[in-house]
Amino acid sequence: MLLSPLVSLTLAPAGLLQWFDEAPVRYWAIAWSTWSVLLLFTFLRLGVDWHPAGRLWRCIPHWVLYPRTFALVAVVAMLAFRWPVLFAGPMRNPDETQLGAGAMTYWRDPVPWRSVDMHTSGPINAYFLWPALLFDGRIDYIGLRLAALFAHGAAALACYGLLRRFTSDGIARLGTLPLLDFVAFNSVWEFVQYSSEQASFCLLALAAWLLADACTLTNDRESTRHWRLIVAGLCLGCLPFAKAQAVGLGLTLGCFGLVAAWSVPVAPRGLRIRRALALAIGAFLPAGIFLVWVALYGQGAQAYISYIESNRVYVAGHVEDRLKLLRDFYAFFVDIDFVFKPFFLGSLGLAMAVTLIGSLVRPLSRKLLWGAWLLVAVGLWTVIYPGRIFWHYLHFLVLPLAWLSGLSLAAGFRLAEMKVPARWSAHVRWGIVTAVVVLILVPQILTRVHDLPVVGTLAEGQRNSVHPVSRRLRELARPGDTLVVWGWAPQFYTESGLTQGVRDAQAEPEIAPGPMNLFYRNRMMWDIRKHPPALFVDAIADGGFIYTAHSLFGLQIFPELATFVAGHYHLVEDLNGYRIYVHNNRAP
Secondary structure: OOOOHHHHHHHOOOOHHHHHHHOOHHHHHHHHHHHHHHHHHHHHHHHHHHOOOOHHHHOOOHHHHOHHHHHHHHHHHHHHHHHHHHOOOOOOOOHHHHHHHHHHHHHHOOOOOOOOOOOOEOOHHHHOOHHHHOOOOOOOHHHHHHHHHHHHHHHHHHHHHHHHOOOOHHHHHHHHHHHHHHHHHOOOHHHHOOOOOHHHHHHHHHHHHHHHHHHHOOHHHHHHHHHHHHHHHHHHHHHHHOEHHHHHHHHHHHHHHHHHHHHOOOOOHHHHHHHHHHHHHHHHHHHHHHHHHHHHOOOHHHHHHHHHHHHHHHHHOOOOOHHHHHHOHHHHHHOOOOOHHHHHHHHHHHHHHHHHHOOOOOHHHHHHHHHHHHHHHHHHHHHHOOOOOOHHHHHHHHHHHHHHHHHHHHHHHHHHHHHOOHHHHHHHHHHHHHHHHHHHHHHHHHHHHOOOOOOOOHHHHHHOOOOHHHHHHHHHOOOOOEEEEEOOOOHHHHHHOOEEOOOOOOOHHHHOOOOOHHHHHHHHHHHHHHOOOOEEEEOOOOOOOOOOOHHHHOHHHOHHHHHHHHHHEEEEEEEOOEEEEEEOOOOO
C-alpha cells in the first residue's frame, strides 16, 4: 500500500519525471486511456446484462466481465491520474506531515498519547500509515499521498461492492463511476494530501459494504454473516479513535446495520439476537482495547485532556456560525471547489430526479433511499458542525452522496423495468446511461481536462521536496536522535526522518492563547526535561506557516522553554531565520 523513502525512489527512475515534464501529453494519453478502458468495461457489463443473446456480447471473454477485473482496472485508472501528486513535494496542508511525524513516533513508542498528541485527530490516523514504515521506520510525501489514495480507492471499491448487493453488476459499475472519477480526477490539495479524515472515510465505506453484504446473505450462511457483522462493527468502533467528527455518521450507519441485521432476512428471535451481539461486540472491542491499553500505561488523564477535551475546546471555539454555514453551504463549500462541485451537483441531481419521478416502488428501495438521504443530512451536519470552512471535511459528505446516487440509479432502472413496455425498455435503459454520462460524468471530465496541477513541474517538485533545514538536520542526526520544533513546521520531522522529542509535532497549542495553553506548555517542559531531544529548531521565520514574525512568536514568549534551550543547547546554524540547535552533551 505504502512505501518508505528508500523504496519510493524506485518509482521515479532517473529522467522519468523530466520525460513527463517535457511533454505532459504523455501523462494525459496514459491517464485517459485507462479511464476509457474503465468506461468500456462498464458498458460491456451493461450490454451483457441487458442483451445476453446478442451476438456482439457473446464474443466478450469471460474474464472481462469479472468484478475483480473491473476493480483492477479501477485501481489502475485511479493511479494513472493521481500519480503526479505523489511526487509534488510539500503542499499547503501541514496536517499531512504532522500525521506522518506521529506515525514515525508511534512506531518507536506505540502507546496512545504517551509519545504523540495529534490533538483533534486520533491515534488510528497515525497507525493507518504504519505499512509505510515497515522498511526503515520513515515515511515521505510519496508514502503519505499513497495512503490518501489507498483510503480513497478502498472506499470507492467498497461502494462498488455495496451497490452490487442491491442491483446488477453493470448498474453497480455505472453507479460507482462518479465516485471513481472524483477520486481519480482529484488534484486539490485538500483531498490528495493525507488528512485526518481519510482513515475514517475508508472505515465508513468498508463498514457500509460489510453491513450490506451481511444483511443480504441467505440464512444458510449465518456464520459468514456473523463475521461480516463483527468486522463491520470493528470498523465503526475504530471511528472515535480516528476522528471524533465521524462518530455521528458511524452511529447512524451502525443503527441502520443493527435494524437490517435484526430484520433482513427474517430469522428466529435467538438468531437475531446473535446478529445484534456480533455487531455490538465488534463495535465495542476497539474502545475496550484502547481503554485497557491507556489505563495499563497510566495515560488515562492524557487521553481525556489531549483528545476529548481538546475536541470540545476546538468545537466550542468555532469560527463561523453553523446556521450561516448551513444556509450558505453551496457558496462556501461547493461553488468554489471545482472538483467537488460537479460530483455534488451530479449525485444530488440524480437522486432528486429519481425521487421526484417516483422511484420508491418497493419497500426495500424506500428504506434504502430514505436511509441514504438521512446519511447525507448527517454528513452535511458533520461537515459544518466544527464551524470552519475546510474542504477536507467534505470527505464526510462524499460517501453518503455516492451511496445515495448509486442506490437512486438502481431504483431508477427498477422503475423503468416495471413501468416501461418491453419494446421500449432497451431504449430507456441506454437513455438513462447516456444521461448519467452527459450530466454527471462529462462535467467531471471537463474539470480535469482544464486542470494541469503538477505535470510539467514534477522534477522541480522532487528537487524541492526536502527543505534546507531538513537537509541540515539529516547531516546532524545520529541513530536514536529526536527533534523538537518550535513553530508550525512538522515537515521537518518527515523530511529528516527524526521522531518527536515531545508529544506535539507543532507548537501551535503552546503559542496561541487559549484555555489549554498552560496545560500544553507544562507538558512540553515535562517531556523535554524527561528526555531532552538531541536537536531543536526554532521555526518562526519568513516562509513558515502562520507563525512567521519572530518578534511576536519566538521563544521569548515562552520564557521557561527559552531558558531551557539557552542552558542546554547551542546554535549551530541559522538558515534564513530558521535556527537549528544541538544539545550541549554532543558535538554538532
